[in-house]
Amino acid sequence: MPLTEQDIARLARLAGLQLDASDRERARDEFTRILGLIEQLQAVDTAGIEPMAHPLAAHQDISLRLRDDQAAPTQTLEERAAHMANAPAQHAGLFLVPTVIE
DSSP states (O other): OOOOHHHHHHHHHHHTOOOOHHHHHHHHHHHHHHHHHHHHHHHSOOTTOOOOSSTTTTTSOOOOOOOOOOOOOOOOHHHHHHHHTTOSSEETTEEOOOOOOO
8 A cells, every 4th residue: 555645744744754855755665665564464364373472482481570469568657657758748648639630
């Protein structure tokens, strides 16, 4: 699907770019190649392929570097007071923030 001049102008406007004539032509060629690659990728039959959590998982045993999900120790009243000292507004140990959605 070739792109038109209007498509390139709209993409440039949305991206906040100012393109001269040669830049627009180059951008159109590059976008057309990118869209061609996307069409090739969409043509690949991926039925029955399980998604991977990591791109190298198919080649080697990968363990994700995530910490164990553990509850943090309860803070003391002194620690809470130290954290709340910079709060512009608070109530019952909670930060009060302005309402943004009514």
